[in-house]
Amino acid sequence: MSITHEDAMKALQAGVAKAEELGIKVAIAIVDDHADLVALIRMSDARFLFLPQAAQGKAMASVVWGQPSGNLTERASTPLLATTNASVYHGQLFYQQGAVPFKSNGKIAGAVGAGGASGAQDEEVSRVVAALLGDVE
16 A cells, blocks of 8 residues: 555644644654655654654554554563664664554555654554554554
8 A cells, every 4th residue: 555645644634633632742753564754744842853753763663563662662672673673774663652553455554653742642643643544453
């Protein structure tokens, strides 16, 4: 499945609306099934400069391992996850709560990550975005 820029923009707008509803400022990243960046936004006045990279890193981790990034936190230092992150992804994967994968036709099609609030709030925003792009468990 290819994620169109039109679909990505609509989904990001929904994510920003959800963040505003929650009273938070976040960055939101959408990656495809190869963990390549499709779209990224950082809300105005988001607190930290690294939030776009954090959102993208969470989304990448989620799509690489096919599960919410928060499920990976406890296993982040295991040899498989740590080596994959260091050797293949050059330390770009963030194993912290805030991203979820989405499917199309039963296959992982991409993931959405958010960063800037609590892990639970980041994931809540990501779920809204991902639900507009595919099926979310």
